[in-house]
Amino acid sequence: MVPYEALLERLNAQLRIHGHLLGVVSGAGLTARYAMMGGADFLLALSSGRCRIMGRGSYAGYYCYGNSNEITMEFGTRELLPILPDAPVLFGIAASDPFIHLYEYLKEIKARGFSGVTNFPTMALIDGKFRMALEEDGNSYEREVEAIGLAHHLGLFTAAFVTKEEEADAMLRAGADVICVHLGLTKGGFMGAKKYISIAEAKHISDRIFALCARMRPEVIRMIYAGPANTPMDVDYLYRHTAAQGYIGGSTFDRIPAEKVILQTVRAFKNAGTGGLSAANITAEANAADAVDFVKNYVHEHYGREIRLRDLAIVLHISPSYLSTLFKQDTGMSFTSFLLSYRMERARALLAEGRLSCREVAEHSGYPDYAQFSKMFRKYQGMSPSDVLASDINTSPNSRN
Secondary structure: OOOHHHHHHHHHHHHHHHOOEEEEEOOOHHHHHHHHHHOOOEEEEOHHHHHHHOOOOHHHHHOOOOOHHHHHHHHHHHHHOOOOOOOOEEEEOOOOOOOOOHHHHHHHHHHOOOOEEEOOOOHHHOOHHHHHHHHHOOOOHHHHHHHHHHHHHOOOEEEEEEOOHHHHHHHHHHOOOEEEEEOOOOEOOOOOEOOOOOHHHHHHHHHHHHHHHHHHOOOOEEEEEOOOOOOHHHHHHHHHHOOOOEEEEOOOOOHHHHHHHHHHHHHHHHOOOOOOOOHHHHHHHHHHOOHHHHHHHHHHHHOOOOOOHHHHHHHHOOOHHHHHHHHHHHHOOOHHHHHHHHHHHHHHHHHHHOOOOHHHHHHHOOOOOHHHHHHHHHHHHOOOHHHHHHHHOOOOOOOOO
C-alpha cells in the first residue's frame, strides 16, 4: 500500500516532470506487471477488467454473474497486491451493493493494502427506465458520492468517474482527488463498443467538466477515460485541446493489444510453411476492423508525405466513401480537416523547437510550396510561421525563412 500523502506527492511530481498521468485498469497480475513496467502511475482493480480477461465485454461487470466487490477483492489481493507491493492499486467499489456496510467495507479495503478507491461499476453509465428502476430500489449515483467522501475521510486516494457536470460537482464536494471524465466504453477491436461519441464531442464534454473543476477546486487532478480515445494520437489530441492531465484506459491496455497480437501470432504459426497468409495480409485484415485507427496512425507516421484517403481505403479493402463516413463519425471532422489540423499542430511544434527554418518546417509538414504552407498555417494557427519563431524562441539565429 502506498500512503495517501506519499501517493499524492508522487503523482504531482509526475505531473510536474512529465505533464500527464497514466492509469491502467488491470484484471490480472500479468497485465498489471507489464503496465507498471511500461510506466503506469497507478492501477485500477475493476470487476470489468476481470471480465475482459475472461473473454467477456466490460459491461459484464454490471450483471449478476458474480458479486462485483468480491471479484475485485479476490483478484486484487491474490494477483495485484502480492506481485506489485509498491504499486498504487485503486479498488473499484460497487457502492450500491446492499450486502456491505459501506464505511466498514472501505476500512477493510484499506486494511487489505489498496491505496485508494474508485466508483466502478458506476451508475453514471446507466440511463433510461433501467436507471429509474435501480434508483427506486436505492441504487443511486449519490451512493457512489458517499463512498468517495468516506474513502477520503479514511485517508484513501480517490478517483471519481463522472459523465456530466452535476456528477463532477458532487464528487468535487466529496473531496475526490481525481475527476475522470468517463467517455464511454472503449471502441476498437472485436469486442469494443460499436456506438461511441466522436473525439470532437469528447473534447466538448471534457471542456465543460474541467472548467467546473477549475472554478471549484483547481488542485484536483483532471483525467479522461477511454471511450473514443484508444490510441496515443487520440489522447495526444485531447491533451493538446483540453485541460486533461491524464488518461485512464482499460481495454486499451489489455483486450485490444491481446486481440491483435494473439490473433496475428496464431495465424502466422498456423500458416508457417504452407504458403498461406503473409504477415502483411494478416496485419491488413486485422486493421480493417479498426480502419479509422489505421488512418490516424498512418497520418501520425507519414504526415509529411502526400496522403490520399482513397489509397488508404484501397489498402484496407473498403470503399473511400465508407472510410470517409467512418472517419467523420469517429473524429467529428473530415479527413482533409484532420490532416490539415494535424500538420499545422506538428509544424508549430517544430517551429517552437527552433532547429529548422520556416521553409524546412514547411517541407517536413508536406508543403514544398512555402506560400501555400504559410497561408494554411495562418488559417489554423492565427499567426504566421515567422511569428511563432519570434515568440517561442525569442528570435534565435534559427529564425529564418
